[in-house]
Amino acid sequence: MKRPTVLYLSLFGAAGLVLWGVITVGNRLKPPRDLSGIWHVRGDTPDVESGEVVRIDQSGRFLSVALGKHPPMEFRWSDEEPNAAAGTYVVYLRNDNHVLTVNIRPVPEDPDVLEAAEFVLEGDHYQVWRAERRGPEAPLPIETKPEKKS
Amino acid sequence: MHVTTVLILLLQLSVILALSRLMGNLAMRLHQPRVVGEMLAGIMLGPSLLGLVSPDAYEFLFPQGSVRLLNVLAQVGVILFLFLIGLELDPKLIRDRGHAAVVISHASIVVPFVLGAALTLVLYPLVFNDAPQMRFTAVALFMGAAMSITAFPVLARILTERDLQKTKVGALAITCAAVDDVTAWCMLAFVVAIGRAEGLGPGLVTAGLAGVYVLVMFFAVRPLLKRIQAVRGADRQRAGGTLAVVLLLTLASAAATEYIGIHALFGAFLMGAIMPKDPSFVRPITERVEDLTVTFLLPVFFAYAGLRTQIGLLDTPLLWALTGLIILVACLGKFGGSAVAAWVCGFNWRESAAVGVLMNTRGLMELVILTIGLQIGVITDAVFAMMVLMALATTAMTTPVLHWVYPRRMFHTAAVDDATAEAEFGVVVPVARAESGPGLAKAVALLDGPKEKRVKLYGLHLVEPEAREYLGLPIAARQTADDVFGPMLREAALLDLPAESVTFRTRDLASDIARVARAKRADLILMGAHQSLLGQAALGGIVHRVLTGADTDVAILVDRALPDTPRILVPFQGSPHDRLALDLARRIGAKAGAGVTVMRVGNAARKASSDADGESDGVTQWIVEDSSPVDAVLRHAGRFDLAVIGVGEEWGLMSHLFGFRAERVAREWPGSLLVVRKHQPVAELHPPTRAGPDHAEQPVAVHA
Numbered sequence: 001m002k003r004p005t006v007l008y009l010s011l012f013g014a015a016g017l018v019l020w021g022v023i024t025v026g027n028r029l030k031p032p033r034d035l036s037g038i039w040h041v042r043g044d045t046p047d048v049e050s051g052e053v054v055r056i057d058q059s060g061r062f063l064s065v066a067l068g069k070h071p072p073m074e075f076r077w078s079d080e081e082p083n084a085a086a087g088t089y090v091v092y093l094r095n096d097n098h099v100l101t102v103n104i105r106p107v108p109e110d111p112d113v114l115e116a117a118e119f120v121l122e123g124d125h126y127q128v129w130r131a132e133r134r135g136p137e138a139p140l141p142i143e144t145k146p147e148k149k150s
Numbered sequence: 151m152h153v154t155t156v157l158i159l160l161l162q163l164s165v166i167l168a169l170s171r172l173m174g175n176l177a178m179r180l181h182q183p184r185v186v187g188e189m190l191a192g193i194m195l196g197p198s199l200l201g202l203v204s205p206d207a208y209e210f211l212f213p214q215g216s217v218r219l220l221n222v223l224a225q226v227g228v229i230l231f232l233f234l235i236g237l238e239l240d241p242k243l244i245r246d247r248g249h250a251a252v253v254i255s256h257a258s259i260v261v262p263f264v265l266g267a268a269l270t271l272v273l274y275p276l277v278f279n280d281a282p283q284m285r286f287t288a289v290a291l292f293m294g295a296a297m298s299i300t301a302f303p304v305l306a307r308i309l310t311e312r313d314l315q316k317t318k319v320g321a322l323a324i325t326c327a328a329v330d331d332v333t334a335w336c337m338l339a340f341v342v343a344i345g346r347a348e349g350l351g352p353g354l355v356t357a358g359l360a361g362v363y364v365l366v367m368f369f370a371v372r373p374l375l376k377r378i379q380a381v382r383g384a385d386r387q388r389a390g391g392t393l394a395v396v397l398l399l400t401l402a403s404a405a406a407t408e409y410i411g412i413h414a415l416f417g418a419f420l421m422g423a424i425m426p427k428d429p430s431f432v433r434p435i436t437e438r439v440e441d442l443t444v445t446f447l448l449p450v451f452f453a454y455a456g457l458r459t460q461i462g463l464l465d466t467p468l469l470w471a472l473t474g475l476i477i478l479v480a481c482l483g484k485f486g487g488s489a490v491a492a493w494v495c496g497f498n499w500r501e502s503a504a505v506g507v508l509m510n511t512r513g514l515m516e517l518v519i520l521t522i523g524l525q526i527g528v529i530t531d532a533v534f535a536m537m538v539l540m541a542l543a544t545t546a547m548t549t550p551v552l553h554w555v556y557p558r559r560m561f562h563t564a565a566v567d568d569a570t571a572e573a574e575f576g577v578v579v580p581v582a583r584a585e586s587g588p589g590l591a592k593a594v595a596l597l598d599g600p601k602e603k604r605v606k607l608y609g610l611h612l613v614e615p616e617a618r619e620y621l622g623l624p625i626a627a628r629q630t631a632d633d634v635f636g637p638m639l640r641e642a643a644l645l646d647l648p649a650e651s652v653t654f655r656t657r658d659l660a661s662d663i664a665r666v667a668r669a670k671r672a673d674l675i676l677m678g679a680h681q682s683l684l685g686q687a688a689l690g691g692i693v694h695r696v697l698t699g700a701d702t703d704v705a706i707l708v709d710r711a712l713p714d715t716p717r718i719l720v721p722f723q724g725s726p727h728d729r730l731a732l733d734l735a736r737r738i739g740a741k742a743g744a745g746v747t748v749m750r751v752g753n754a755a756r757k758a759s760s761d762a763d764g765e766s767d768g769v770t771q772w773i774v775e776d777s778s779p780v781d782a783v784l785r786h787a788g789r790f791d792l793a794v795i796g797v798g799e800e801w802g803l804m805s806h807l808f809g810f811r812a813e814r815v816a817r818e819w820p821g822s823l824l825v826v827r828k829h830q831p832v833a834e835l836h837p838p839t840r841a842g843p844d845h846a847e848q849p850v851a852v853h854a
Contacts, residue, residue, distance in 0.1 A: 033279070
C-alpha cells in the first residue's frame with residue numbers, strides 16, 4: 001500500500017479509537033450542578049419584596065449571582081454535598097469575601113416548580129433568600145409601544 | 151420625543167454599520183481580512199467594551215428586549231449567507247480531488263475533531279454545567295466540529311488577494327476547505343440533532359426525517375431548480391421572479407431543517423449547494439442576495455455575536471490559561487493535521503506549512519457555529535467567549551504567518567537580474583483601463599534608446615479585491631488581464647517595443663506599484679493621470695501616492711493627442727526633478743527626431759549670470775524673463791506639443807494632502823504633459839551645501 005493510503009487508514013482507525021476512549025472517559029466526568037437561570041423569590045423570604053429574582057449566570061465552576069437589584073457577585077464553585085436519601089443537596093460557592101450556601105430541594109407537590117432553594121450569604125453581608133426555579137421561561141414579547149417619553 | 155422600539159432599532163443598525171465598516175477598513179489597512187475588524191466591532195459594541203466603559207450608553211443603545219430584533223435580523227442574515235456559501239460551492243472541487251487532496255482534507259477534519267473532543271475532557275469539569283443539553287457526548291462532538299471548521303470564504307479571499315489560487319498550495323487549500331465546509335455542516339447537523347434529541351426515540355425520528363429531507367432536496371427540489379434554470383435561466387427580465395422563487399425555496403428548506411431539529415442553517419446551505427451552477431443562472435441571484443447580506447445583515451450578526459460575548463467572564467488566570475489551551479489545540483489540530491498530511495503526501499515543508507496555515511483560518515464560520523452552540527445550550531457563556539477569541543486569533547494570524555512561511559510570490563517571472571537591468575531602460579506602466587494602454591505604450595516607445603540600452607515596457611495590472619469580502623472567489627470577474635493588456639501589447643508590438651505584463655490582486659495599489667518597480671529594477675514608473683475622489687487634482691489619489699512614495703523615478707502622462715514628432719518644452723530651474731525631465735525629453739527628442747527647448751525663467755540678474763540662449767545637440771536653451779515661471783510656461787504653450795516638467799513649487803506642482811497643489815500647469819497646458827519626479831534617497835534630500843537651497847544657479851548640462 002502507498003504511504004498516503006496507510007496514513008489515511010491509520011488516521012481513521014486511530015481517530016475512531018481515540019474518540020471512543022474520550023467519550024467513554026468523558027461520560028464519567030461530572031461537571032458542576034447547573035444552577036443557572038432565574039430563581040423567583042418566595043413570599044416567605046423576610047425583608048425582600050415579592051417579585052424579586054435571583055439571577056445566576058454559570059459557566060461551570062464560575063458563577064455570577066445577582067440577588068435582586070444588588071450588583072452581581074462573582075463566585076467560584078467550592079463544594080457540593082448531596083443527600084441522596086432526601087433528594088436534596090447543598091452547594092457552597094465562595095469568593096474572597098463571601099460564602100454563599102445554596103440548599104436545594106425538589107418540589108414534587110408543585111409541577112410548575114423545578115426546585116426550590118435557600119440562598120444563605122455569609123461574610124461581609126448576611127442575607128437569606130428563598131427562591132424557586134420554574135419551568136422554561138416564556139419568551140418576552142417584542143415591544144411595539146413607546147417605551148419612554150422625554 | 152418618542153423613543154420607540156423602531157427608533158432604537160434604527161439607531162442600533164446605524165451604529166453597527168458605521169463601526170463595522172470602520173473596523174473592517176482598519177483591518178484591511180493592517181493587511182487583515184475585513185472579517186477580523188467586523189468581529190472586533192461586534193465585540194466592541196457588546197458588554198466587553200461598551201458595556202464596560204459606558205454602561206449607560208450600552209443600556210441606552212441595547213436595552214433589554216431590543217436585542218431580540220437584532221437576533222432576528224442576524225439569523226436571517228446568516229441563513230442567506232449560508233445559502234450563498236452553498237451556492238458558491240463548486241462540486242467539481244469535491245468530485246475531482248486528487249489523491250493528496252483526499253488525504254489532506256480528511257486529516258484536516260479528523261485531527262482537529264479528535265483533539266477538540268479530547269480537549270473537552272479538560273474543559274468539561276471546569277466550564278460546563280450539568281445541564282441536560284450539556285451531556286458530555288454532545289459537548290465533545292460539538293467542540294470537535296467547532297475545532298474542525300475552516301472559513302472557506304476568508305481562505306478563498308486570502309488566496310485570491312495573494313494570487314495563490316492557481317498555485318499547487320492554493321488549489322489544494324481551497325479544495326480541502328470546500329470538503330471541510332460540507333463535512334462540518336453535516337457534522338453540525340448531527341451534533342445539533344444529538345443536542346436537541348431527548349432520548350433514542352426522538353433521535354431516530356430526527357435522523358429519519360433528515361434522511362427524507364435530503365432525498366426530497368436531491369430528487370424533487372433539484373430537478374425543479376434545473377427546470378427553472380432551463381425556462382428562466384437567461385431571461386434577465388424575469389430575474390426578479392426567479393429570485394423570489396429561489397428565496398422562497400431557501401426559506402422553506404431552512405424552515406424544514408429547523409422543524410426537523412437539525413437547524414435552519416443546514417437547510418439554507420443545502421439549498422445553495424444543490425442549485426444548478428450555471429453562472430448565467432447563479433450570478434444574478436448571488437449578486438442580488440449578496441449585497442444586502444454582506445453589507446447589511448452580516449454586520450448585524452457580528453454585533454449580535456458581540457453582544458453575547460462577555461470577555462469579562464474570563465476574569466481568572468485559569469480561564470485565560472484555558473483560552474490559551476483552546477487556541478493551542480485549535481492550531482495544533484488544524485495546522486498540524488493539515489501540514490503533516492501534506493508533508494506525508496510529498497509537499498515540501500514550506501508548502502505543507504502554508505496549507506496548514508490556510509486551513510487554520512476560522513473566521514465567520516466559527517462564529518456561526520458558536521452562536522448555534524450557545525443557542526442550543528451546548529456551551530456556556532465563558533466557553534463561547536473563549537472560542538470567539540480563538541476564532542479571532544486563528545483568523546488574524548493567518549495572513550502574517552502565511553507571509554512568513556510562504557513569502558509572497560509577486561511575479562510569475564523572476565525578478566530582473568543585474569545584467570538585464572544594465573542592458574535595458576525598464577519602464578513599469580500600471581494600466582487600469584484598456585483604453586489608456588496604447589497611449590502609454592506610445593509614450594514608452596518614445597523613450598526608447600540605443601540598442602545597448604533599449605527601453606522595455608512592464609505592463610502592470612493591479613486589481614483591487616472586489617467587495618466580495620466573504621464569498622472570496624469572484625463569480626463575476628471584471629475585465630480580465632487580456633482585456634486590459636490586449637490593446638497596449640498590440641500597440642507595443644506595432645512599435646517593436648519589448649513588453650511583458652504582470653497581473654495580481656492587491657489591497658494597496660500604490661505600494662505594490664512601487665514594489666514591482668523595485669523588483670523589476672525599473673528606471674521609471676510611467677502612469678496615466680488620475681482624478682482623485684477629493685478635489686480636482688489631476689495628480690491626486692493613487693498617482694499622488696506613487697509620485698511621493700515610490701523609490702523609482704516617476705512620470706505621469708497627461709495625454710492630449712501626442713503627435714509622432716512632438717515639439718518638446720522642458721521648463722527648467724535646475725532641480726533634480728527638472729534634470730530628470732530634461733533627460734527624458736532628450737530621449738524622446740532623439741527617438742522622435744524632435745527638437746527640445748529648455749526654458750529657464752528668471753529675472754534680469756539671473757539672466758545675466760546664466761548661460762546665453764543657444765543650441766546644443768538638438769536641445770535649445772531659452773531664457774525667459776518673467777516674475778511667474780508658471781505664467782511664462784503657459785504664455786508660450788501654443789508653440790509646443792509636449793511639456794516635460796519636474797514637480798516643484800516653481801511650477802505649481804508641490805505635493806499636498808490630496809494631490810499636487812495648484813496644478814495650474816497641468817490644468818491649463820493645452821498639449822500633452824509629462825510630469826516627472828526624480829527619486830531621491832533620504833540621504834540626498836538635504837545635501838550639505840554652502841551655496842544655500844537655490845539650486846537654480848547650477849549650470850544646465852547638455853549632453854549628447
